Amino acid sequence: MWRLAISTPSRPSEDDLIARYFRPMAGEGGMALLDDAARLPGEAGRDLVLKVDAIVAGVHFFPDDPPEAIAWKALAVNLSDLAAKGAAPRGFLLALALPPDWTEEWLAAFSRGLNDGAAATGCPLLGGDTVKTPGPLTISITALGSVPAGRMPVRMAAHEGDAILVSGAIGDAALGLALRLDAAQPWAAALDSGQRAHLLDRYLRPQPRLALAPALLAHARASMDVSDGLVGDLRKLLAASNLGGTLELDRVPLSEAAAAAVAREPTLLERAATGGDDYEVLCTVRPSEVAEFQSRCASLGVPMTLIGFVGGAGQPFEVRRGGEPIAISRGSFSHF
Known part of the structure; x- marks a missing residue:
């Protein structure tokens, strides 16, 4: 569920934030992020491949790295695991934990980078959750892909x-x-x-x-x-x-x-x-x-x-x- 407990007047509401920054990149299975769950059609003769990785400011990236690059990396590190399994991406879920000092400018740049990554790899956003954290900035992505049944190299x-x-x-x-x-x-x-x-x-x-x-x-x-x-x-x-x-x-x-x-x-x-x-x-x-x-x-x-x-x-x-x-x-x- 997308939920952001931040009421600062200068910032967009939770619904506005989702509509402005994440809904434009949602894939068909995400249903415009208007539901609490995504829906993907089954694929006959294929296995579903799932991967989740989180990246944390100060551990996996520098807090002052460009937000576009942070977003790209968050998605790419998950898709790398799908790539090693010969999997075709089908979509991803995003969990974004924002610290108190986040700005709308930062979020706009982050969403651009995430959208660029999704478009370049054919891996649309399907849904997720946005929460407040005392820090640090934490981004978790669950990537979904598929391979011909029984063919994944383990x-x-x-x-x-x-x-x-x-x-x-x-x-x-x-x-x-x-x-x-x-x-x-x-x-x-x-x-x-x-x-x-x-x-x-x-x-x-x-x-x-x-x-x-x-x-x-x-x-x-x-x-x-x-x-x-x-x-x-x-x-x-x-x-x-x-x-x-x-x-x-x-x-x-x-x-x-x-x-x-x-x-x-x-x-x-x-x-x-x-x-x-x-x-x-x-x-x-x-x-x-x-x-x-x-x-x-x-x-x-x-x-x-x-x-x-x-x-x-x-x-x-x-x-x-x-x-x-x-x-x-x-x-x-x-x-x-």
């Missing part, structure tokens, strides 16, 4: 001998966050203005790899998105399948900007592989299908890089650099 479906691949580039967001925290770090001197802008944008505006759905459904055995850090997320995937494996750190794909930073400061490669916020797709594929899978992904506009292989049950998970195992104490971000 984490626990990896097989011994599978190739491990990852989409796009790794580490941009982690380095972008590092720049956001301290733009004067020595390695930043190796970057030009365009490279700096690229890293910062990858932190602010992740790109869910929804285009990869046909290739993943055709070839991937196990799949998940990379949100907390490549090393840690791969460890989770292998553990879910009760298998070991190897990750070749030298094979991890880097953007031009990240490569320039790592060339200046080689220790940044480990930071890139563990920092998180990549929102790329990590998956396993039969070795005999790797070439076809990579070709198909490239045709969809997203490169897919081979970074290791799945081992057997009881075998360890190893990260290697220069062909030798290395120790990484912290493989990914953790809240606790």
Whole structure:
């Protein structure tokens, strides 16, 4: 239920707020946000895929980040999980907890960013709730998608001998966050203005790899998105399948900007592989299908890089650099 217990005269009422900022982006199933529930028609032969993620000011984004970017990120981090499952988005629910200092200007910009994300990904707003909080600003989105019945590539479906691949580039967001925290770090001197802008944008505006759905459904055995850090997320995937494996750190794909930073400061490669916020797709594929899978992904506009292989049950998970195992104490971000 949409409910906002704020009576400040200079602000719109709850009904006006919904009508002005959220009703214009509501999908057909949301019935113009005039009801307390959404309605979606069933799809014969397809499974429903659901995902919920929350982002919190001071934890997942800076309170003074552009509101358009905050909105985009809130939606994108959820759609990234749908993308890793080969799911087509059907819509989303929004829970927005606003602190006392919110302004109508901020909310207008936030709604623009959310609408841009919804339009770009074909994922309409279906409904939600808006509440008052003493802080901080908290945004929770539940994304809904669908896949052909029985075809969703789950984490626990990896097989011994599978190739491990990852989409796009790794580490941009982690380095972008590092720049956001301290733009004067020595390695930043190796970057030009365009490279700096690229890293910062990858932190602010992740790109869910929804285009990869046909290739993943055709070839991937196990799949998940990379949100907390490549090393840690791969460890989770292998553990879910009760298998070991190897990750070749030298094979991890880097953007031009990240490569320039790592060339200046080689220790940044480990930071890139563990920092998180990549929102790329990590998956396993039969070795005999790797070439076809990579070709198909490239045709969809997203490169897919081979970074290791799945081992057997009881075998360890190893990260290697220069062909030798290395120790990484912290493989990914953790809240606790």
